[in-house]
Amino acid sequence: MSTNTLARRIRELKTREDTRYHKARPKSAALRRRASAVMPNGVPMAWMRGSYHHEPPWVAGAAGAHFTDVDGFDYADFNIADMSMFCGYAPAPVVRATHEAMLRGNQFMLPVEDAIEVAAELGRRFGLPQWQFTSSASQANIEAIRIARVATGREKVLVFEGKYHGHLDQTLVALDPQGRVVPEERGVSALSAAQSVVVPFNDPEVLRAALQRGDVALVMAEAALTNSHVLILPDPGFHDALRSLTREAGVLLCIDETHTQVVGAGGLTRAWGLEPDLVTAGKSIAAGIPFGAWGMTAAIGELMTQRKGPDGERDELIATGGTLFGNPLGLAAARAAMEEVLTPEAYAHTQALGGQLTAGMRESVRRAGLPWFIHGLGPRAGYVFAPQPARNATEALAVHDDTLARLIRVWFANRGIWEAIVGAGPTVPVPGSPADVALYLEGFDGLLQALVT
Template identity: 45%
Template sequence: MVLAGTAATTQGGITSARIAALRQAEAEAFRKARPKSQAKLGNGMAGFLGGVPMHWMTDWPTPFPILVDRARGATITDIDGNRLDDFCLGDTGSMFGHSPAPVARAIRRQAGRGLTYMLPSEDALAIGPLLQEKFGLPLWQIATTATDANRFALRVARAVTGREKILVFNGCYHGSVDETMVRLKDGKPVNRPGLAGEFRDLTRATKIVEFNDAPALEAALADRDVACVITEPVLTNSCMVLPDPGFHAELRRLTRAAGTLLLIDETHTISTGPGGYTRAFGLEPDLFVLGKPVAGGVPASVWGLSEEVAARYGAYERTKEPGYSGMGTTLSANPLQFAAMRATLEEVMTTENYAHMEHLARRLDAGLTAAIGRHRLPWHVARVGARVEFICAPGPLKNGGEAEAAHAPELEAAIHVALVNRGVLIAPFHNMMLVSPATTARQVDLLISAFGDVAGKLA
């Protein structure tokens, strides 16, 4: 965080001059180690807007993106032959490692049988019961991204309640769902800054309060005009914010009292365990969304409904005018997704794999915390299952407003590039590190050592 009265010269307790010096030195080392990548990417990739296939590839703090040659398990190798222990893992998309063997086998098998045909395959027969068993809700649909799944689930919520508004928590992340692109500024709801081409006041149909603030939530629901509260169990796409004891129980009580549905988005918190945070902590959502790793890296997502919501939606369907529902995309629920998802649910998302992930994540948490303490830095570490984040501010954080204030972009960028130069890749946007079933203790120890070395240079 930038300290008041210091002319923005300090982030996370480190002077801007020291941060700049580290970043410059590490940028030079990065370039020197990647002459082939620089030659191919230094002026951008031909034919792509902004020089990259997806605009956020330019958000990596490295001087240019890493051009990947191959990835396997928990490692990435670039075209210059640099090998990185991967703790980013596709920002959760490859949380179970790159190309898990059961998923790779399923993809090869399905590739010879057709990739999409708008009809189910035999793998689909197994997936419904697997989703019921894993996550608890009885009825499911398949989509391609968690953004789509959230959109569709919110349509159902509005349909069955007859209400227009939704409620989100400040600092939330639900993909690129328009209605969730709001924030609190000076205590007032506004559109998030930087939205491209947005011409609407998104706060007209969206209410927003701080996470962990049950009284504010109760007040916002009092008008009984909110169709659905959509939330992550833990705020993750900022500096991580854990729920206060009892907050989720209050959230469920208050939504039920107001006739409001509750949607739990587990796309990041699936790091908690085989059934996500929902199963581990006994949450009772009306709607449930999971994307990113559910098919082992093949683009896929799922959304589930309770019996009550499904029955209400069935009644709605019988009375609404005929026509397109606005839900569903042509390539969703294709047989490649079915094959990869079945393999992931049956053979990858196992209790044994999660136990390995949890064990090493605890080791990583302890090691990073010790390094921070050793160098007397005003930082802290947060963890939800196999997902670990270091935060360059004191903690724990209580809400999205505190998480935004804790963000130290220049400092975090310098640390990220320095870790890459020491053989470790972490997520570029929020200091996130994931432990996969393929991750080894040696890799965790290397990350702890690299982090301690960088922290020492800064401190």
Template identity: 45%
Template sequence: MSSSGIAEHAVEALSARERERFIAANPQSVALAERARQSLFGGVPMHWMSDWSTPAPLFVERAEGARFFDVDGHEYLDFCLGDTGSMFGHSPAPIAAALREQAGRGLTSMLPGEDAVACGELLAARFGLPFWQVVTTATDANRFVLRWARAITGRKVILVFDGCYHGTVDETLVRLRDGHTVHRPGLIGQARNLTQHSRVVPFNDLAALEAALAPGDVAAVLCEPALTNIGMVLPAPGFMARLRELTRQAGSLLIIDETHTLSTGPGGCTRAWGLEPDFLTVGKAIAGGVPCAVYGCSAEMAQAMHLARAHSREMAEGHGHSGMGTTLSANALAMHCLRANLEQVMSAQAYEHMLWLATRLAEGFRALIARHALPWSVTELGARCEFQFRATPPQNGAEAEAAFHDSLQMALHLYLINRGILITPFHNMTLCCPQTSAGDVDRLLAALDAALTELLAMPGARQA
């Protein structure tokens, strides 16, 4: 029996019909998929692009605002938005202008320009941390901050929450199983034992957190303010404040990763909830979709970083490599787009619109769930919301994972795609951008309503 309330045979019947519909309606995507298999591993430029619900990859021709168009000429409402990479819409006008402006003025030089100074000032004002560095991806930002944390504290252990998402940082590719830290299932080619210096505890479990910090060997806790990739999980009241207290008591640093939770407001959860991290990392959306990420730190951490760097140089007799940074970090093109995004795109007015629409969408999801009498729930975080296949919102990663119903999720996603609507794959998350309209939200709700109506009308579809 499925905990989703819908029988598997009904899900399979809907999926089979929708796969046939996709293949018939998308001959150019199907042809490109066949051609791509001759030169691209798995037929796609990054292997996870073949893991969507479609029977062949959907090839995009162009995207703008809250919409994109595929190579077969179909128009889509985009509630995925690059899994927040295009949080503020595809090609916002100020970002497109910044790209044009910088194109003829040099793309990268390993030297700063005036944009860099402006970006530092804008980031400090927005997030409340005084000092900043610019890198290429959020994975880089998290990896480099963990190096700083270990250098500053002299400790090696990194603590994360079960089900967390911090890009592809090795230390975070672990899970909690039967009370033990283990490698994440599916991890490929890992040569070293990550459990030696990584520790996992359940989100929202203060007793487990306190016990994990007690040995005094944790350099830093790397934390999303809310879990976002295992299914959305919000912090319990008081959890984040107590996390800050416990890390200070244990002499461990607190790193807040706002890469996905930037949807909460102009300063992320850090400003909205009054968090006080030692370090803050943000990627994906911070430069309007151009590859760029940043990390910020407190004045105390900046001083400790200077001391750590001086000690490293002394040990290396004046030379050496910190293990941080790439030649494309803070390149001129990314810096110009970062400045444009901070100054012109990530405005309070944009967030006001995004949050209003996300609330409208979440309320619509709840109304649909009630109307169809399904044991599901909805979780909201700023401009993001998600319907989950469990009666109450999950409190930790294990609960969120237990609510997964892959075949049902993929069937619903494919149904929506075939009707010109995209939501985030692998779970049921949606994101509203500044160009999303109330009509777009209503269209998504109507399409999902139709999918559920068709599913539940099948003989024997409903399960208790």
């Protein structure tokens, strides 16, 4: 099939599927119209509208790996709120633990014993001995940047092109066509962008040159980039180079496990034997209750230890912390999630189903004769509209087809399967079942056949 014929078919199918989607969801559309009087775009948070070409479904309820919308549709959720609900909806141990935490008091700005258990368990998982807590992964990343400045006496943070590390100015940056670091979106400070360095993933030589300038405090990286339309895996040896170059340059290394922790206890840090100075996480670590965690080496923990300032009287404060950070509700959720939901059996189950998903999608691609690559990583699978995986964000962007990726989303939504993020591909959550995987594979195969016949 010629590229033009395929492109026309994609557009036709997308128009048909968008129409079908809208026709069947009048209640969601009515709620958003009503909501527009009190919220910009008719949603409480901009992404809930901006992520879709169609009306967002308004949620009526959820349990396990499924949610339902107000128009009566049931969805097997394969994006699980951008990984944050990897534990599933309403996992019983977390419901119980958070209920009890609310009854005991959910917020004191004082420590509770759960903090020790959560820190110790995170230490066992990620291999770092000391931990602090926030209310989100973004905030954990801000703390990591702040402590890296204190540790190194330098200002800048280096990130990889195609990354996403959350809602913070220093990492909401991109390279413009002239190779300058600029704000990625409106509202981000150009002054902050000037404190950031952006280099391509999988290129040790460019990284070396950037670090040699001597102004970088911290490299913040996902072990595999999960926010770049497709999954970008490290080349063999890239993480060794990243670690030795950061050590040589006296730069701290933070691995952001917010998404990749779903591959198993300790995320990719443990799976690949990485040795970061800092690890950050959020989202599913507390089963989707707003919570973030950042782990550090003993040396960084020592730096955090309060000491007297030059006047010998007042403590010299490091700019970390927030009123709701480390609160008992989040800690109770994290403890229950790690002790009772994110168990070795749960990871084995999601990995096995993830493997089935990857294999089934590969078979559909082969049957359809499309030149696509299907990747798999633990519970996660994904599609690349090219025969080989992307090694960096430029390659990922070059093969991205936005209309096709959005067609896949709406096609699935019309068949009871939810993929929230364009191009992210499916992830099997802990309560995911073989029947969910079969439904996804049936939907995927049906779309591919519709594209080529």
